[in-house]
Amino acid sequence: MRLILAEVVTIGDEILYGQITDTNTQWMSTELDKIGIKTVRKSSVGDQEDKILQIFEEAENRADIILLTGGLGPTKDDITKKTLCKYFDDELLINEDALSFITDFFTKGGRPMTELNRLQATIPSRCTYLANKTGTAPGMWFEHKGKSNRTTIFVSMPGVPHEMKYLMTNEVIPRLKKFFETPVIYHKMIRTIGVGESFLAEKIENWEDNLPEHIKLAYLPSFGQVRLRLTAVGEDEEILKQEVQDEIDKVLPLIESSVFGFDNDDLEVAIGKTLKRKGLTVSVAESCTGGYISHLFTKVPGSSAYFTGSVVSYDNSVKINVLGVKPETITENGAVSEETVTQMAEGVRKLLKTDFAIATSGVAGPDGGTSEKPVGTLWIACAMEGKTIARKLQMSNQRDTNINYGSVVALNLLRKMLNGDYES
Structure with a gap:
């Protein structure tokens, strides 16, 4: 049984300008994968007829199924239907089923139907009309036998995500399952x-x-x-x-x-399972990560069983007055140091009475570094009864990257200590 291949094409200048985030292709690929169809390429093309025709031809040479989204609105810049007619040497005609649905759609909504709305019921004459019960733009199914005498399926759908998902779920996926024998x-x-x-x-x-x-x-x-x-x-x-x-x-x-x-076991989920299984608790003291580690813990349902709380000690006064970091520790070593982050971890563990604690302090960037502690310098620590381990990281000047990566390394240090690995 051969693998059936699909290509997904999004149509619209707004995607190429970056004005709209394309979430459709990821969702569609996931749904195709579930029924044994492999997506081999995803393409985006603007509202230019020649470029769309070129994409159609290229896609037909690569795939058994071409799924199109976008360009089906009532305005002049929406040219997908006209381009499909040109590609298949077809013509646009009023589809009575589509017209009846669109008329009913506006009547029930208590709104007048314009001539532009009526024109949405025009579709290529040789396609199969797919009823979009969540909007006025129709879905269209084409079975095209090209030069190779192989039948390729083209499906055109609206770019609005909830309309596309309705058509994929209720019309397209069932038809593909009947048309193809898939592994x-x-x-x-x-x-x-x-x-x-x-x-x-x-x-x-x-x-x-x-x-x-x-x-x-x-x-x-x-x-x-x-x-x-x-x-x-x-x-x-x-x-x-x-x-x-x-x-x-x-x-x-x-x-x-x-x-x-x-599979979908994120690091914070896996750590949470271990803490819960062992009946242990954790707290966090964050400086440069600004609460991100706490967010990772608390986004997991049921995390209150093991995550007690956190202190975002961004200012040194909070490190000293809340967490109990000694003033001379910061004076002599700086806030970004092994000594400070160690006392932060031990301080929050004592304050919130937990079995384990994580702490972070660093220069996340993009500025604020020194020759001794350049941007990207980060100290992390994990504390338990009678044992605290601190690690230094030297990363980039990319703030978000430093926060994300530092948080992951801190969580991994906790994971190791939970597993009895106190040296690595």
């Missing part, structure tokens, strides 16, 4: 932290080289983390799941110390 695509994600992509690749090279032909591996790096995505293609989902699990069982001994979860 199963099964994904499994291994979540790792604290090890670089290249180093990780070296550790598992022999395992990766011996993966079965129908199981592929991808490396997906982010802040301090690498997700290993295993993708298996076949006909029986249960068999694929077992085959992927067998491969995971082979690789885990090589990387187990770096693995914190699977």
